[in-house]
Amino acid sequence: KNEVEQSPQNLTAQEGEFITINCSYSVGISALHWLQQHPGGGIVSLFMLSSGKKKHGRLIATINIQEKHSSLHITASHPRDSAVYICAVHQGAQKLVFGQGTRLTINP
Amino acid sequence: DGGITQSPKYLFRKEGQNVTLSCEQNLNHDAMYWYRQDPGQGLRLIYYSQIVNDFQKGDIAEGYSVSREKKESFPLTVTSAQKNPTAFYLCASTGTSSTGELFFGEGSRLTVL
Numbered sequence: 001k002n003e004v005e006q007s008p009q010n011l012t013a014q015e016g017e018f019i020t021i022n023c024s025y026s027v028g029i030s031a032l033h034w035l036q037q038h039p040g041g042g043i044v045s046l047f048m049l050s051s052g053k054k055k056h057g058r059l060i061a062t063i064n065i066q067e068k069h070s071s072l073h074i075t076a077s078h079p080r081d082s083a084v085y086i087c088a089v090h091q092g093a094q095k096l097v098f099g100q101g102t103r104l105t106i107n108p
Numbered sequence: 109d110g111g112i113t114q115s116p117k118y119l120f121r122k123e124g125q126n127v128t129l130s131c132e133q134n135l136n137h138d139a140m141y142w143y144r145q146d147p148g149q150g151l152r153l154i155y156y157s158q159i160v161n162d163f164q165k166g167d168i169a170e171g172y173s174v175s176r177e178k179k180e181s182f183p184l185t186v187t188s189a190q191k192n193p194t195a196f197y198l199c200a201s202t203g204t205s206s207t208g209e210l211f212f213g214e215g216s217r218l219t220v221l
Contacts, residue, residue: 002150033210041196043212086150088210096141096210098150
């Protein structure tokens with residue numbers, strides 16, 4: 001079993017739908033990252049969380065430390081949101097553990 | 109603008125050749141990382157460095173080597189000992205905090221012919 005599990009692995013939705021991507025982890029962490037990888041391969045950091053909730057535009061990220069679970073939500077989804085979303089956790093000094101990613105496709 | 113620059117973006121190599129991938133950052137970050145990404149898999153850590161002149165092996169260091177002679181630069185050499193080097197390679201960095209924001213380069217795609 002991977003230390004960081006994401007679900008679903010693939011998600012297809014229609015433009016405008018509310019999207020939720022989940023991340024569960026089994027190790028102690030100091031912080032959790034949500035990352036976005038576009039088809040060209042480059043990765044952008046969306047959020048870094050150690051507790052609670054963060055919002056940036058149409059994106060919302062939450063984390064529950066006790067339950068070892070985080071969610072990434074996208075409101076009013078748009079085709080340009082199509083990408084692979086990756087959850088990564090900081091485990092100890094500089095060590096990062098990555099989930100396998102969720103491939104999101106938003107159809108017009 | 110601050111960021112991480114990786115080069116080359118695409119690289120072809122013949123079997124038995126060493127190749128070096130460049131990673132430069134102007135973010136004044138202490139920690140730098142090299143990851144490998146294969147289709148359908150998560151990122152796997154090759155090497156990381158927390159300070160100049162020091163680096164540690166990651167989970168899949170065999171067949172790779174790095175150096176950290178300058179804070180800004182963390183080049184990765186894929187040696188001929190790496191049995192399956194065709195992959196997408198990503199360089200990343202974070203600040204001094206162990207929970208600092210992550211920055212990634214655009215990646216280098218290596219293909220062995």
